[in-house]
Amino acid sequence: MERKEQVAEFVKSYKERLICLFDSMDLNMLDSIVDAMVKAFKNGNTMYVVGNGGSAATASHIQADFRFFVRYFTDFRPKVVALTDNVPLMTAISNDNSYEDVFVEQMKGVFNEGDLLLAISASGNSPNVIKAVEFAKQLGGKTIGFCGFSGGKLKELSDMPLYTPNENKDYGPIEDLHMILDHILVNYLSQDKEFLSIGK
Numbered sequence: 001m002e003r004k005e006q007v008a009e010f011v012k013s014y015k016e017r018l019i020c021l022f023d024s025m026d027l028n029m030l031d032s033i034v035d036a037m038v039k040a041f042k043n044g045n046t047m048y049v050v051g052n053g054g055s056a057a058t059a060s061h062i063q064a065d066f067r068f069f070v071r072y073f074t075d076f077r078p079k080v081v082a083l084t085d086n087v088p089l090m091t092a093i094s095n096d097n098s099y100e101d102v103f104v105e106q107m108k109g110v111f112n113e114g115d116l117l118l119a120i121s122a123s124g125n126s127p128n129v130i131k132a133v134e135f136a137k138q139l140g141g142k143t144i145g146f147c148g149f150s151g152g153k154l155k156e157l158s159d160m161p162l163y164t165p166n167e168n169k170d171y172g173p174i175e176d177l178h179m180i181l182d183h184i185l186v187n188y189l190s191q192d193k194e195f196l197s198i199g200k
Contacts, residue, residue: 113140124152
C-alpha cells in the first residue's frame with residue numbers, strides 16, 4: 001500500500017473514532033452543563049477551568065472564547081478564568097508545595113460558593129484536577145468534568161460529568177472532542193435568549 005493510501009485509511013479511521021465519541025455523548029448532560037453555566041454567569045459567578053498538557057491548552061482556549069469571542073454577539077463578558085495561564089505562580093506552587101496543589105492553591109481566596117469548576121482530563125485521574133474538584137465541592141461550587149477513557153475519579157466526583165468512553169486510551173480524538181465542546185458551547189450561547197439577556 002502506498003503512503004497516499006495509508007494516509008487516506010488513517011484519516012478515515014481517525015474520523016470514525018471521533019464520530020464514535022460524538023455519538024456516545026450524553027446530550028442531556030450537555031444541556032445541564034449549559035444551564036449551569038448560564039445560571040452562574042447570570043448570578044455573577046465565575047467559571048474556573050483546569051487541565052494538564054493538551055487539556056491545559058483547551059482550558060486556555062475556553063477562557064479566550066468565553067471572554068472575547070462572545071463580543072461578536074453580546075456586550076456581556078462572562079467571568080471565566082483558566083488556572084493554567086499564570087506560569088510563574090504555577091511553578092512557585094509546584095516548587096514550594098507540589099504539582100498536585102497547582103490549581104487548589106490558585107483557587108484559595110477567590111473561589112466562592114456558586115462558582116463553577118470545569119475540569120478537563122482524558123483519563124479522569126489527574127491528581128491536581130481531582131484535588132481541585134474536591135476543593136470546589138467543599139466550598140459549595142458546582143463541578144463539570146470533561147473526561148474520556150474509563151472516566152476515572154473525575155466521572156465519579158463531578159456534579160456534571162460529560163463522559164465519552166474510549167477505553168483504548170486514544171488521546172487525540174478525546175482531546176479533539178473537548179476542544180470541539182468549547183466551540184459548541186460558546187456558539188450555542190450566541191443564540192441562547194437567557195444568556196443574551198444578561199447585562200441588559
